[in-house]
Amino acid sequence: MLWTCTQDRTSHNWWLTVADKTIGYFPAAIFSDMAKPSGMGWGGFTRTPAGTSSPPMGSGHYPDKDFVHASYFRYVGVQVDDSGKYYPPRHDEYSNGCYGVTYYGDQGEEFGYSLQFGGPGCNN
Structure with missing residues (x-):
């Protein structure tokens, strides 16, 4: 989508x-x-009452390139002008120990340009 x-x-x-x-x-x-x-860019966060653990994000799994595990976006594209053309985002990866996001580039017909995100949460 x-x-x-x-x-x-x-x-x-x-x-x-x-x-x-x-x-x-x-x-x-x-x-x-x-x-x-x-x-x-893209991003997300979870929020809990002070002094409580952060909850899992997505399925609770870190990105691992297996689209059955972590949550994902597929067919990601960036429109930069009125031409109607979409371009792939640049490669990026982020993790803070609680959650992570990894962009994988073009994964073929089923997923296109895609990324995974999620994680188990943590005690902060």
């Missing part, structure tokens, strides 16, 4: 579209540093 975030040229507000269906609207006023965006 392909998603895009497009900025309206007149209002500068942002529209989130998933599988050709507009599902979200974000006023430009809440993004003070995005008048002229220079990049994109």
Whole structure:
């Protein structure tokens, strides 16, 4: 499933579209540093009451390139202009000991450009 975030040229507000269906609207006023965006990213976090362990994210497994284990996004693409073309994101990996995300690039017809994320959580 392909998603895009497009900025309206007149209002500068942002529209989130998933599988050709507009599902979200974000006023430009809440993004003070995005008048002229220079990049994109993905991320997530969990939240618990102070003094408690963080919960698992996704399935609770770290990324391991086995798409049965950790949670994943497939067919990830970045649209950088109005051309309608999508480009693969750059390779990136992150882990903080509680969670991780790994981008694998093009994994073929079933997954395309994909990434995995998740982890067991931890005591912080």
